Amino acid sequence: MPLLWLTMPLFRLTMALFRLTMPLHQPAKINSRIILVR
Incomplete structure (x- = not known):
């Protein structure tokens, strides 16, 4: 298959x-997770 x-x-x-x-x-996701946990 050439594709x-x-x-x-x-x-x-x-x-x-x-x-x-x-x-x-990653830092933005980690910060958002910390904010969601708090």
């Missing part, structure tokens, strides 16, 4: 970008 060979690298690139941007979004 898989084309989509898998793109999927890996998107996952890598998502992992790079996760540290920027």
